[in-house]
Amino acid sequence: MSVAAIAVLLVLRAVLLARSRGTVLCSIRIGNRAWRSGVARYAGGELHWIPFFGLLLRPRHAIARRGLTVSTRRPLTGEEGPAGYWTVDCGGVSLAMSEDALTGFLAWVESAPPSAHLDAA
Template sequence: MRVLEVTGICVVALLALLFAIFFRRRLLRLGGGTIRLQVRISTMVPGRGWSTGVGQFVGDELRFHRMFSLAIRPKRVLDRRALTVEERRLPSGPERLTMPGHWVVLRCRTGATDLEIAMAETTVTGFLSWLEAGPPRDPGSLRGRPVFGPRPIEG
């Protein structure tokens, strides 16, 4: 009888954990302005280190929440005033196995940090629109945001 009780408690705890994860995800999507995306957390092994999650647009921030997490706070916060998209590419190598075929990988720079995010090709258009729709900047504060291609030659 003791084994049955322990098994029952474990099953109930597992179901409660799954319910909490999916309820949190539902709460994040309830406010609107969310997209599915993947963020590359680790670059130690080429093509690996991607974390699936939900991106939530809040003002000038894109907040990344991991899909299977109980954390209320986002894992990463990207500020559009400091974010530039450096390169756009299709998934290659092992990445093709971890993400859908119609997804695009964007190599971004935020401050001094490089970051890769992946999202559906149709979502990229909305993401770039959100990025470009930021408030105007003081011309001397930060250099412009190139969307694609090489950086302009300064001099």
């Protein structure tokens, strides 16, 4: 396969991920590493994050809702990321998403069954 064909397949994969039902554009940062772009989708009690660039459609990270607490949330500055995006810190993981996606994420976290927060420290 030529390099151009592989590039086209990777771009097509990214477009299909971004347009899939139930996904939102979401960047992830673990610790102090750089932001990585991808999509997030809710699957039961987990948020699955899939990178835009990669070969597999499987999630690279799964964040469980059980025991999840949002420590901070704030708008991203111009040098950190796109205008209008917000970041939420959940332990050692930070997520960056649009304000609409943030509203959905916070509703998902808050809609957990009462026993789900028993594990939170």
